[in-house]
Amino acid sequence: MKRRTFLVGAGALIAAPAVARAQGRIAVTLGVGGKPVLYYLPLSIAERKGFLSGEGLDVTINDFGGGAKALQALVGGSVDVVTGAYEHTIRMQAKGQDIRATCELGRFSGITIGVRASLKDQIKSAADFKGRKIGVSAPGSSTYLTALYAMSKVGLTAKDASFIGVGTGAGAVAAMQKGEIDIMSNAEPIISKLEETGDLVVLIDTRTEAGSKALFGGSCPAATLYAPHSYAEKNPEAMQKLVNAFVKTLHWLAKATPEEVADAMPKEYQLGDPGLYRRAVKASLESYSRDGLITEAGQQAIYAMLKAIDPAFKDATIDLKKTFDDRFVKNVKA
Numbered sequence: 001m002k003r004r005t006f007l008v009g010a011g012a013l014i015a016a017p018a019v020a021r022a023q024g025r026i027a028v029t030l031g032v033g034g035k036p037v038l039y040y041l042p043l044s045i046a047e048r049k050g051f052l053s054g055e056g057l058d059v060t061i062n063d064f065g066g067g068a069k070a071l072q073a074l075v076g077g078s079v080d081v082v083t084g085a086y087e088h089t090i091r092m093q094a095k096g097q098d099i100r101a102t103c104e105l106g107r108f109s110g111i112t113i114g115v116r117a118s119l120k121d122q123i124k125s126a127a128d129f130k131g132r133k134i135g136v137s138a139p140g141s142s143t144y145l146t147a148l149y150a151m152s153k154v155g156l157t158a159k160d161a162s163f164i165g166v167g168t169g170a171g172a173v174a175a176m177q178k179g180e181i182d183i184m185s186n187a188e189p190i191i192s193k194l195e196e197t198g199d200l201v202v203l204i205d206t207r208t209e210a211g212s213k214a215l216f217g218g219s220c221p222a223a224t225l226y227a228p229h230s231y232a233e234k235n236p237e238a239m240q241k242l243v244n245a246f247v248k249t250l251h252w253l254a255k256a257t258p259e260e261v262a263d264a265m266p267k268e269y270q271l272g273d274p275g276l277y278r279r280a281v282k283a284s285l286e287s288y289s290r291d292g293l294i295t296e297a298g299q300q301a302i303y304a305m306l307k308a309i310d311p312a313f314k315d316a317t318i319d320l321k322k323t324f325d326d327r328f329v330k331n332v333k334a
Contacts, residue, residue, distance in 0.1 A: 026238045027058045031079035033067035034137055034168035036269040038188035038284045039223050041261070042105040043083045046249040048264045055241035065167055066138025074099070080231055081242065085142040086221040086294065087302045089323040094316055098229040100325045103243045103292040105250070106222030108212040110287040111146045112191040114184050114200040116176060123183065125203065126150040135166040135181035142222065145309065147185035150204055150215060152308045170271065176200060189280035193271050196279075207283050216305065221298040222287070224324075232325060243328035247292045254290055258282040292329040299323065 032040055043061070046052050052059050064070045067084045074082045075097065082088075083105060092099040115123040122128065129151050136144040148158055164181055166172040172190050175181050177199050184190070184200060188207070194200035205211040212220050225246055232239045253261070258281040262274055270277035299320045306313045 025056050025058050026235075026241065027060070028081060028238055028242065029060045029062065029079045031062050031064060031070035031073045031082045031084075033064050033070040033084060033141060034187075035061065035063040037137075037168040037186075037190065038280060039106065039110050039142075040083055041281075041284070042223070042246060042249045042253065042288060044269070045253060045261070045264060046245045048266075049249070049252065051245040051248045051252075052242075055245045057238070057241050057245065066141045066165065068138055068140035074226075074228070080235075080238075081225060081227040083223055083225055085145075086224045086226075086299075086323070087142065087145065087306060089224070089226050090303060090306060090318055090320070093318050093322055094313065098322065099226055100229050100232070100323055101221075101224035101226040101294060102232060102239055102325050102328050103225040103246045104221050104289040104294045104298075104324075104329075105224055105246060105292075106287055107219050107289045107298070108209065108287040109142060109146060109206045109220050109222040110284050111143055111185060111187055111206050111222075112202055113147055113150060113204040114191060114194065114202045116179065116182055116184075117199055117201050118179075119182055120201045123203070125154070126156070127154040129183060130156055130160045132182040133162045133164055133180070134183045134185060135164050135172060135175050136185050137168045137172070137187070138165045139163055143185040143187065145305070146204075146206065146215075147183070148309045149305045153215075158309075173197075173199075173271070188284050189269075189271055189277050192276055192280035192283060193273070196273075196276055207287050209286060212287075216301045218301055219295055219298040220301050221289075221294045224294070229322075229325065232328075240328050240331060243292065244332055247329060247332045250289050250292055253285065253288050256285075258285070261285075292332070293326060294324045296320075 070082045070084050071088050073079045086101055089099050089101050134147050166175040176184050258278040261281045262278045
């Protein structure tokens with residue numbers, strides 16, 4: 001039986017996970033920060049298309065609404081693995097915690113930054129973010145870091161704006177429409193929804209290779225499957241099966257149409273507008289990894305971003321080889 005638990009909030013109590021077997025199957029508890037957003041589409045496809053269960057896995061998915069909260073759950077021991085931003089692995093290595101990605105899910109972040117339409121003549125670039133209210137999925141998340149990096153490139157810091165966590169669902173849309181925020185840094189389908197209603201004008205777009213290159217200089221590993229290195233060492237079969245499922249998912253996505261993707265998704269993910277959801281998928285398909293491997297250039301791009309926005313990394317030396325364990329993806333290819 002496949003179990004799914006959706007919990008929101010850092011204070012949610014979850015029974016400590018353990019790899020267990022039932023009739024030859026392996027139980028895994030997985031954390032994610034905002035499962036309905038297209039940033040994490042590979043997870044939803046792996047679940048909905050049966051790629052995870054087909055590997056003999058019983059995966060419990062805990063949705064924490066923000067990537068930073070999912071990371072907290074992993075560190076606290078309430079989940080085994082996480083689908084989350086690659087940069088989290090670098091941050092944790094800097095803190096002496098050996099957490100490594102084992103499969104790239106997104107080669108571009110797919111995060112878009114836009115301004116409230118009524119302010120489009122006042123906010124024309126990141127240089128105009130000073131003194132503004134910026135909506136992000138959660139403080140410390142990849143949406144937050146993307147906005148902060150764009151600001152850092154024009155000499156601004158986190159102190160120059162107010163960052164407000166608005167989540168990744170209808171609440172984020174409402175925050176923009178009600179004027180509670182001036183700028184939005186978020187993922188699909190939120191962005192397409194606000195574009196369609198005329199409430200948002202896009203300024204920075206990393207859904208495409210061109211947009212990613214404009215901000216990061218090239219590819220930018222985004223969502224990944226990551227876990228403590230000790231988990232992968234103690235449970236290599238579980239990790240290999242997880243990676244098998246995700247690589248299969250990436251191959252499926254590389255050939256899928258927006259219609260096929262939308263048909264696989266639950267209606268509640270589509271914000272009440274299937275047509276809009278298909279357009280959001282179309283805008284995002286280029287951003288997903290093709291083979292699950294993180295490039296060295298991509299690793300360096302994220303490292304450079306962290307050095308630019310976080311004083312703790314200014315003089316840090318991180319062994320990037322310890323942030324991505326490529327053995328499991330290479331085993332799939334073999």
